[in-house]
Every structure is written in structure tokens, then in C-alpha cells.
Amino acid sequence: MNRRLYVPEDSGALAVGADAVARAAEAAGAEVWRTSSRGLFWLEPLVEVDSAEGRVGYGPCTPADVAAIVAGTPDHPKALGPMDTLPYLQRQQRLTFARAGLTRPLSIADYEAHGGGAGLRAARAMAPEAIIQAIVDSGLRGRGGAAFPAGIKWRTVAQAAGELKYVVCNGDEGDSGTYADRMLLEGDPFLLIEGMAIAARAVGASRGYVYVRSEYPRSVEIFGRAIEVARAAGWLDGFDMEVRMGAGSYVCGEETAMLESLEGRRGVVRAKPPLPAIAGLFGRPTVINNLLTLAAVPTILAEGPAYYRDFGVGRSTGTMPFQLAGNLRFPGLVERAFGVTLRELLFDFGGGTASGRPVKAVQVGGPLGSYVPEEHWDVPLDYEAYAVVGAVLGHGGLVVHDDTADMARLARYAMAFCAQESCGKCTPCRIGSTRGVEVIDKLLAGDERQESLLRDLCDTMKHASLCAMGSMTPLPVLSALNHYPEDFRR
Numbered sequence: 001m002n003r004r005l006y007v008p009e010d011s012g013a014l015a016v017g018a019d020a021v022a023r024a025a026e027a028a029g030a031e032v033w034r035t036s037s038r039g040l041f042w043l044e045p046l047v048e049v050d051s052a053e054g055r056v057g058y059g060p061c062t063p064a065d066v067a068a069i070v071a072g073t074p075d076h077p078k079a080l081g082p083m084d085t086l087p088y089l090q091r092q093q094r095l096t097f098a099r100a101g102l103t104r105p106l107s108i109a110d111y112e113a114h115g116g117g118a119g120l121r122a123a124r125a126m127a128p129e130a131i132i133q134a135i136v137d138s139g140l141r142g143r144g145g146a147a148f149p150a151g152i153k154w155r156t157v158a159q160a161a162g163e164l165k166y167v168v169c170n171g172d173e174g175d176s177g178t179y180a181d182r183m184l185l186e187g188d189p190f191l192l193i194e195g196m197a198i199a200a201r202a203v204g205a206s207r208g209y210v211y212v213r214s215e216y217p218r219s220v221e222i223f224g225r226a227i228e229v230a231r232a233a234g235w236l237d238g239f240d241m242e243v244r245m246g247a248g249s250y251v252c253g254e255e256t257a258m259l260e261s262l263e264g265r266r267g268v269v270r271a272k273p274p275l276p277a278i279a280g281l282f283g284r285p286t287v288i289n290n291l292l293t294l295a296a297v298p299t300i301l302a303e304g305p306a307y308y309r310d311f312g313v314g315r316s317t318g319t320m321p322f323q324l325a326g327n328l329r330f331p332g333l334v335e336r337a338f339g340v341t342l343r344e345l346l347f348d349f350g351g352g353t354a355s356g357r358p359v360k361a362v363q364v365g366g367p368l369g370s371y372v373p374e375e376h377w378d379v380p381l382d383y384e385a386y387a388v389v390g391a392v393l394g395h396g397g398l399v400v401h402d403d404t405a406d407m408a409r410l411a412r413y414a415m416a417f418c419a420q421e422s423c424g425k426c427t428p429c430r431i432g433s434t435r436g437v438e439v440i441d442k443l444l445a446g447d448e449r450q451e452s453l454l455r456d457l458c459d460t461m462k463h464a465s466l467c468a469m470g471s472m473t474p475l476p477v478l479s480a481l482n483h484y485p486e487d488f489r490r
């Protein structure tokens with residue numbers, strides 16, 4: 001029998017040559033299974049082989065490495081040993097990403113062989129209100145940024161009047177340094193389909209949409225095929241869904257702008273009320289959840305809410321797939337219970353900077369997140385503890401900068417980003433961000449009086465903007481100014 005090699009087909013692996021490695025393996029006589037990615041990106045293309053101790057890994061591989069792996073050469077220079085013994089994986093608590101790197105994305109058989117489907121089976125034996133209560137009891141909060149309790153949102157939709165209801169998955173994933181949504185869409189699509197089918201049953205929705213950013217064409221294609229497979233397998237049962245490509249704008253990730261975009265209009269934020277839970281897509285009651293929120297649901301139904309709630313701290317229950325990016329030696333996906341610290345993520349997992357220089361600042365939670373200085377690296381990553389230090393977790397993205405970073409330029413960039421991406425509906429954001437760039441330029445030109453003007457402007461943006469685009473842009477700006485004042489004096 002031919003030796004079987006597992007080679008990821010996730011975009012991150014493809015970008016560094018996984019296809020060429022797979023072709024070389026086939027040419028060397030191996031049977032090749034294309035799997036999802038483990039999310040250990042510095043090791044991609046990662047090749048795995050079955051052994052008596054479980055799968056053993058080799059990486060990062062080039063086509064030239066593969067013949068010796070196929071031949072079973074011991075002491076291969078790229079050998080990593082049994083994957084389960086790698087500290088990077090051993091120290092994680094993978095619930096949502098339990099199958100990452102193990103299964104073939106479009107194989108329902110693989111999905112079920114690794115525990116998939118149990119949540120939907122459990123949900124089908126439960127009354128809709130019991131499903132909602134399980135989500136409430138689990139403490140699951142939205143992973144798109146606002147951390148709103150998912151079960152409460154679902155109950156509002158379930159109780160809203162109307163025959164036609166929707167479930168919309170927000171896969172716009174615009175935050176800097178994030179890729180967890182993409183990994184799931186490409187690597188474990190049935191998990192999201194399962195989570196959406198459970199949500200639909202709970203609230204009485206008959207139709208679902210998955211909004212995926214236009215920068216992820218491969219995710220759109222794979223997820224579309226996964227829907228067809230699931231439909232043919234009878235998984236959808238009274239519920240149908242489709243994937244829609246986003247409109248290439250950060251603000252289209254804001255839930256009401258996303259609804260506008262889904263309805264075929266320009267992505268402009270809607271004033272609330274009405275809440276989308278009452279009058280959302282096409283004016284109907286709509287559950288809108290982030291992709292990671294919906295992907296956490298099958299575990300809660302399969303294992304029970306208490307199991308899920310026991311991970312985490314305080315009101316931040318469960319796990320968060322943190323996405324390590326920027327200037328790090330070992331960037332990758334680290335799923336851990338809330339309460340892990342930034343220092344652990346940066347050094348125990350990330351291995352410090354790739355440049356070898358000291359870490360200066362970490363932007364946590366996307367382009368609207370604060371720059372977190374070293375004095376806060378031991379604060380537990382949970383929603384409440386982060387709010388106390390003026391920071392946010394967002395979608396779990398971390399972008400790391402070394403000591404060459406110019407925090408004043410990064411503050412300016414935050415204002416410029418807001419000016420570029422603003423939907424234009426409200427004045428504090430539309431005009432304020434443009435004035436903000438000008439004020440920072442004057443401050444950097446030596447006019448120190450501009451600092452109080454900048455603070456006033458941030459105050460107005462924070463309190464008077466219609467959505468978080470304008471109200472949170474002050475976070476990166478002021479955290480840079482407050483924690484790194486020396487960078488603003490030239």
C-alpha cells in the first residue's frame with residue numbers, strides 16, 4: 001500500500017507552496033490527502049504521516065523534502081515528531097478548532113469520524129426554547145467584538161413576530177491580523193453549517209446567509225461546495241443557506257451595513273432601533289452572529305452548556321481562538337480559554353519577535369483596538385479585565401510590533417483608516433477622522449497645543465458617533481498617545 005501523506009490545502013499553506021509539495025508527494029508514489037491547516041503557520045507547508053504514535057509532522061517542507069518523507073527516511077531534517085506532542089498544540093484548548101489539520105474539509109465522513117454532527121443531533125431532539133436556554137446557560141458571547149450574549153439575541157428573534165426569519169453569519173473578518181473565520185470556512189465548513197442549522201431551529205428561521213469578505217474567494221468557493229454536500233446529505237432539513245461575497249469594505253462588517261450590502265445596496269450603517277433581531281434582513285427578524293460565535297454552538301449542544309462554561313473566567317466563558325500575527329517568530333492560531341495572558345501568547349506561543357528585537361506594542365482586537373503596552377501584558381484576556389485597562393478583545397487578533405515601531409505614525413494611520421473606511425453617515429466619524437489626521441500632522445510638526453485638540457476630537461468621536469467605527473477609533477489613537485508619548489515629540 002502507498003504511504004499516505006497529509007498536506008493542508010488552506011490558503012495560508014497554499015501561499016507558501018503546499019500545492020507543489022502535494023504534487024511532489026504524488027510523483028514520489030504517495031497517496032495524498034488534502035486537509036485543513038493546524039494553524040501553525042511558520043511550519044507550512046506542513047506534511048504529516050501516520051505512525052504508531054499518531055501523526056508525525058515535517059515542516060516547513062519544499063518539494064525537494066518530500067521523496068525522503070515518502071520513503072520513510074528516519075532522522076529527516078524537517079522531522080517534528082508526533083504532532084500531539086508539540087507544545088504549541090499541547091498547551092491549547094481546542095474546541096472550535098478541534099478538527100484543524102485533521103480532516104478533509106469537504107468530507108462529511110471525516111467530519112463525523114472526528115465528532116462532527118453531534119450538536120445538531122442533540123438539537124433536533126430538543127424544543128427550540130431548550131436550545132436557546134442551553135446557549136444562555138453556556139454564557140456564549142458574540143465573538144465579533146461587542147461580546148453580546150448570543151442566547152439573549154436568539155431569544156429576541158425567537159419571540160419576534162413573523163413567519164419568515166433569517167440567520168446571518170458575519171464572516172467579513174476585516175480585523176487586522178485575523179484569519180480564524182477563513183480557516184473555518186476553508187477547513188471545517190460543516191461546523192459552521194451545523195451551528196447555523198442549530199441557530200435556525202432555535203429561532204424558527206428558514207433561510208441563512210454567510211457573508212464572506214471579497215478577499216477570501218477560496219473560502220467562498222469551498223463553503224459554497226460544502227453547502228451543496230450538506231444539502232445532499234439531508235443536513236439542512238427545512239432550512240437552506242447560501243454564501244454571499246462581501247463588498248470589499250471594512251464597514252460592511254458592521255452588522256447593519258452588512259444587511260444593506262446583502263440587500264444589494266451600498267454598505268451604510270443603519271440607525272438602531274429597530275434592532276436587527278426585530279427588523280433585520282429585508283425587514284425580518286434576523287440573528288446576526290460572528291462566524292466564531294456560530295461555530296462554538298455545536299460543541300455547546302454536543303457537550304452541554306456546563307462543559308463549555310467551565311472554560312474561561314467570570315463572564316467570559318468558553319474559549320477564544322486567538323490569532324497571533326505581526327512581528328512574531330511563531331505566528332499561528334492559539335485557541336485557549338479566556339484568562340490566558342498576552343505575555344503567554346507572545347512568548348510561550350509566539351516565541352517573541354521575528355526580528356529578535358524587544359516587543360514594543362501589541363494591537364489587540366483589530367484596527368479599532370488599543371495598543372497594549374508591557375505594563376498590561378499580564379492582565380487576563382477576558383472582556384471585563386480588558387475593559388478596565390481601556391482595551392478590547394475584538395475578534396481575538398493580535399498584531400505585534402517591535403521597538404522600531406513609530407506609535408505616532410500608527411496613531412495617524414488609525415485616523416486615516418477611519419477616514420478611508422467611514423460609511424459617511426455621521427459627522428463625528430466622517431469629518432472627525434479627516435480632521436484627526438490633520439491635527440496629528442500638526443502635532444508631529446511640533447505644535448504641542450494640538451494635543452488637547454486631539455483629545456477633544458477623540459472625545460467627540462467616542463461619544464457622538466453612530467457606530468463603533470467612529471467611536472472606537474480613539475482607542476488606538478489615545479492608547480498610542482498615552483502609553484508612548486515620547487513618539488509624539490520630535
Ligand SMILES: Cc1cc2nc3c(=O)[nH]c(=O)nc-3n(C[C@H](O)[C@H](O)[C@H](O)COP(=O)(O)O)c2cc1C
Nearest residue numbers: 142143144170172173174253254255289290293468
Ligand atoms: C466597523 C465595524 C466592523 C465590524 N466588522 C465585523 C466583522 O468583520 N465580523 C464580525 O463578526 N463583526 C464585525 N463587527 C461587529 C458587528 O457589527 C456585530 O456586532 C457582530 O457581527 C455580531 O455578532 P456577534 O454577536 O456574534 O459578535 C464590526 C463592527 C464595526 C463597527
Ligand code: SF4
Nearest residue numbers: 423425426429467470
Ligand atoms: S461612525 Fe462612521 S462608519 Fe459608523 S455610521 Fe458614523 S460615519 Fe458611518
